[in-house]
Amino acid sequence: MQKMIIIAVALVFGVALAVTAGKVGQVKTLTVAEVGTNPQLYTDKITITGVMAGVSPYDKAVIGIMDTKEAQCKNGCQKLFIPVKYPAQAPKVGDEIEATGKFTKYPTGYMFIAEKLKVVKHHDIKAELPAS
Numbered sequence: 001m002q003k004m005i006i007i008a009v010a011l012v013f014g015v016a017l018a019v020t021a022g023k024v025g026q027v028k029t030l031t032v033a034e035v036g037t038n039p040q041l042y043t044d045k046i047t048i049t050g051v052m053a054g055v056s057p058y059d060k061a062v063i064g065i066m067d068t069k070e071a072q073c074k075n076g077c078q079k080l081f082i083p084v085k086y087p088a089q090a091p092k093v094g095d096e097i098e099a100t101g102k103f104t105k106y107p108t109g110y111m112f113i114a115e116k117l118k119v120v121k122h123h124d125i126k127a128e129l130p131a132s
Helices: 004-025
Strands: 028-031 046-055 062-066 082-085 097-106 109-122
Touching: 046 082
Parallel strands: 028 046, 082 109
Antiparallel strands: 046 062, 046 097, 062 082, 097 109
């Protein structure tokens, strides 16, 4: 009987350890709306999903992304944009992307520095970045 209890406890412990180990290294995925106006709350590596809305006129490595729901909005849209710096080739306007990286604080605010960027699909949008 005692042997069965030890085996059961070991089995439960093993399953718990396997589930925990499976989550190590996973990066949390958030939307532009979830990050919103509080990027300072996200200091760890994350993945942001959003739709590419335009390229900065000052730095071609910086794109603006908006929430995927905003990409489909026709009236009363918030048009919240998150600046994403990615030195490789920028996606096209309307591309839905997953960008993995971290927020960095600059004197003018926060910018998401992407180390990896993947295009998921394309949306037909007509977006303009707000004037700075």
